[in-house]
Amino acid sequence: MIQIRKGQVVRFHTPNHDEDPEQLYVVLEFFEDGERSRALITPANSDLFIPGTLKVYSKDLEVDEGQTFELEYYLEHGKHDLF
Template identity: 40%
Template sequence: MKALEEIPFKPEKGHLVKFHTPYPEEDPSQLYLLLEVKDYDHFDTPWADILALGTGFSFPSINMVKLEDLEVVEWNTEELLGNYGAVLKEDGSKVPGKIIQISTDGNNKEPLGNLTIHALIRDDKGEEHNGRLLMDSLR
């Protein structure tokens, strides 16, 4: 079994990943949010649950793939623009919508969950809301 300790760069929950060798019909630049790494005894290799970003679906599917097929990507926070997520406002309310502005930028290999990213979103009514982006709300 390939244990996680044998993988040079250990992807973890919250990393942005992509397939290092996508199929011809797949978009090679498609980004996924790594939700969970599974390294159980009954698997011959570690697996990961991933969520495709930028689909716009209310309930995007979660896929389980071999961890060895993925690579952690350096990303720029602006790549989150156009995706759907939710922000936590100062008053404690959570508001979902489309991400239209990010207050930080820069390349990163850190898991999204380790960062505090502020975003401006537009809800279904067209109203704009500012707050801390909730990583578990991305879709």
């Protein structure tokens, strides 16, 4: 299991039946507390002017390594030469 940290792109590994299983979130903060560790997340592609935030248990999340890599690459190098 990959340790969740600030700045990663994540999704719920078992979303509710009325949620989009492909919805991505960005981790804004991570709060370490053993079995009760939590993450403050915000939707990655929201149509809202100011998207909301959610505080959820980190055990309910999985890291999307590909999207996280692309986000980190974009932030470091800009949008040029992305693959």
